[in-house]
Amino acid sequence: MSNESSTAPDRDSGLRTIADEYRLFAGHQAKGHSPLYEELSLAVATDERLLALLRALPPIKRQPNLLLAVARHLGAPLDPHGFPSWVVTRWDRVSSLMLSRLTQTNESARCATLLPLLAALPQPLALIEVGASAGLCLYPDRYRYRYDHDDVWGAAGSPVTLPCRTTGPVPVPRRLPEVVRRAGVDLNPLDPSDPEDAGWLESLVWPEQTERLERLRGALEVARSEPAHVIRGDLNEAVSRLVAQAPEGSTPVVFHSAVLAYLSPEARLRFARTVRDLPCRWISNEAPGVLPGLLDLLPEPVPSDRAAFVLALDERPVAFTGPHGERLDWFAGAEPARSAG
Ligand SMILES: C[S@@+](CC[C@H](N)C(=O)[O-])C[C@H]1O[C@@H](n2cnc3c(N)ncnc32)[C@H](O)[C@@H]1O
Numbered sequence: 001m002s003n004e005s006s007t008a009p010d011r012d013s014g015l016r017t018i019a020d021e022y023r024l025f026a027g028h029q030a031k032g033h034s035p036l037y038e039e040l041s042l043a044v045a046t047d048e049r050l051l052a053l054l055r056a057l058p059p060i061k062r063q064p065n066l067l068l069a070v071a072r073h074l075g076a077p078l079d080p081h082g083f084p085s086w087v088v089t090r091w092d093r094v095s096s097l098m099l100s101r102l103t104q105t106n107e108s109a110r111c112a113t114l115l116p117l118l119a120a121l122p123q124p125l126a127l128i129e130v131g132a133s134a135g136l137c138l139y140p141d142r143y144r145y146r147y148d149h150d151d152v153w154g155a156a157g158s159p160v161t162l163p164c165r166t167t168g169p170v171p172v173p174r175r176l177p178e179v180v181r182r183a184g185v186d187l188n189p190l191d192p193s194d195p196e197d198a199g200w201l202e203s204l205v206w207p208e209q210t211e212r213l214e215r216l217r218g219a220l221e222v223a224r225s226e227p228a229h230v231i232r233g234d235l236n237e238a239v240s241r242l243v244a245q246a247p248e249g250s251t252p253v254v255f256h257s258a259v260l261a262y263l264s265p266e267a268r269l270r271f272a273r274t275v276r277d278l279p280c281r282w283i284s285n286e287a288p289g290v291l292p293g294l295l296d297l298l299p300e301p302v303p304s305d306r307a308a309f310v311l312a313l314d315e316r317p318v319a320f321t322g323p324h325g326e327r328l329d330w331f332a333g334a335e336p337a338r339s340a341g
Contacts, residue, residue: 018045018051018054018055018062019044019045019046019051020045021062021063021064022041022042022044022045022064023041023042023045025037025041025063025064025065026038026039026041026042026045026064029064030064030206033206033208033209034206034207034208034209035208036078036206036207036208037064037068037206037207039080040068040078040080040083041064041068042080043080043081043083043084044064044067044083044084044087047084047088049084049088050084050087050088053087053088053091053095054067056095057095057098057099061098061099063103065103065204066098066101066102066103067087067094067098069101069103069200069203069204070094070097070098070101070203071083071086071087071094072203072207073097073199073200073203074090074093074094074097078207101200102187102188103204104133104134104186104188104190104200104201104204105133105201105204105205105258106132106133106134106135106136106137106190106201106216106219107136107137107212107257107258107324107325108136108137108139108143108160108162108215108216108218108219108325109162109163109164109212109215109324109325109326110137110257110258110285110321110324110325111137111139111140111143111162111325112145112147112162112163112164112325112328113164113285113311113319113321113322113325113327113328114137114140114255114257114283114285114311115140115145115173115176115177116170116171116172116173116328116330116336117283117311117313117318117336117337118140118177118253118283119173119174119175119176119177119336120171120173120336120337121177121251121253121281121337122251123177123178123251124177124178124179124180124249124250124251125177125178125179125180125181125250125251125252125253126179126180126181126183126245126246126247126250126251126252126253127140127179127181127182127183127184127253127255128183128184128239128242128243128246128252128253128254128255128280129183129184129185129230129255129256130184130185130235130238130239130254130255130256130259130271131184131185131186131187131235131256131257131258131259131260131262132184132185132186132189132228132230133186133189133190133201134189134190134191134192134197134198134201134220134223134230135182135184135189135192135223135228135230136192136216136219136220136222136223137255137257138179138182138183138184138223138228138230139179139182139219139222139223139226139228140176140177140179141155141176141177141178141179142155142158142160142222142226143155143158143160143161143162143219143222144158144160144161144162145161145162145164146161146162146163146164147164147166147170147172147328148164148165148166150172154176155176158218158222159217159218159221159222160215160218160219160222162215162325163326164322164325164326164327164328165322165326165327165328166327166328166329166330167327167328167329167330168319168329168330168331168332169330169332169334170319170328170330171330171335171336180247180250181229181245181246181247181250182226182228182229183228183229183230183231183242183245184228184229184230184231184242185230185231185232185233185234185235185238185239185242186230186231186232186233187232187233187234188232189230189231189232192220192223192224192227193224193227198220201216201220202216202217212324235256235259235263235271236267236270236271236274239254239271239274239275239278240274240278242254243278243279243280246280251280251281252278252279252280252281253280253281253282253283254275254278254280254281254282254283255282255283255284255285256283256284256285256286257284257285257286257309258285258286258287258309258323259286260284260286260290260291261286261287261290265292268290268291268292269292272291272292272293272315276315281313281314281337282313282314282315283311283312283313284310284311284312284315285309285310285311285312285321286309286310287307287308287309287310287323288302288308288309288310291310291312291315293315294310294312294315294317295310297315297316297317298310298317299317299331299332299333299334300320300331302320303320303329306322307322307323308320308321308322308323308329309321309322309323311328313336313337316334317331317334318330318331318334318335318336319331319334
């Protein structure tokens with residue numbers, strides 16, 4: 001996308017670039033996960049009218065995930081023949097929603113990967129999630145868990161059960177963490193009680209992922225019954241204040257997953273410097289290389305056969321995780337909370 005030239009725009013190569021992005025999405029992301037999205041993005045890649053409309057949007061707003069979620073949100077037919085013309089004829093509505101919405105997928109299942117660290121810290125916890133979206137990861141004590149084929153355990157009566165496959169010596173906890181504060185910050189917090197926001201989060205779930213949709217609905221119910229304090233703002237501006245608000249006697253835990261990639265390298269460094277100096281614990285769960293420095297500390301190579309995040313406590317990597325919380329691959333010798341205190 002960086003081939004956009006302001007001095008000599010080349011229409012054809014611009015369209016080709018967008019078509020390539022949609023083809024890449026079809027072949028690398030949707031394939032094997034969503035046959036429908038695979039077909040729809042291939043259909044977009046060959047529709048010159050739609051590619052030209054997409055080209056008029058800022059590059060960040062042309063992403064396949066955003067177009068597909070917006071079109072579904074507005075009721076587009078999910079067949080590759082009708083989809084492109086449906087979008088083209090309703091472009092005003094589609095483009096205005098693409099401009100106003102962000103892909104803010106909120107995945108409560110990531111709590112299954114955070115739980116071993118959270119449970120090992122001195123209790124009770126004051127949770128501070130930066131880049132919280134609707135805050136659905138702020139309820140690790142309100143969900144139920146199933147690690148591999150073990151029994152389901154966790155919060156009795158919870159509408160959410162999080163399955164997680166593991167390898168390595170995962171310190172699967174025997175108790176839920178005790179949470180005395182749920183706080184967070186997001187550039188655009190989504191309100192679990194707002195039907196528009198909840199509907200948008202549902203549109204971000206890919207069509208065939210019915211289990212994920214069920215989980216999302218359950219997690220929204222949990223969040224509605226016990227609202228978290230999620231403020232609007234930039235994480236770099238807000239994090240110190242949120243840590244300072246942690247109740248006395250609690251362990252403040254700043255955490256984030258699938259967030260720092262949205263920041264510039266400078267903003268990530270600034271965040272790292274700030275959190276390092278705060279009186280808090282720090283759990284990061286981000287794609288490899290997003291937090292500089294962690295790559296050098298990995299005891300194993302980054303998996304090449306699947307997408308993986310790096311889970312770290314206070315900048316010490318402890319595991320690779322599935323990007324949606326579906327697996328946890330613990331490193332030999334990694335202790336959950338070695339530097340507690
Ligand atoms: C992919 S979502 C992940 C949400 C949640 N952490 C989870 O794991 O489900 C990324 C979120 O980060 C937020 N975000 C991105 N940059 C941010 C910033 N500089 N300050 C605060 N929030 C930010 C976005 O608005 C979005 O809601």
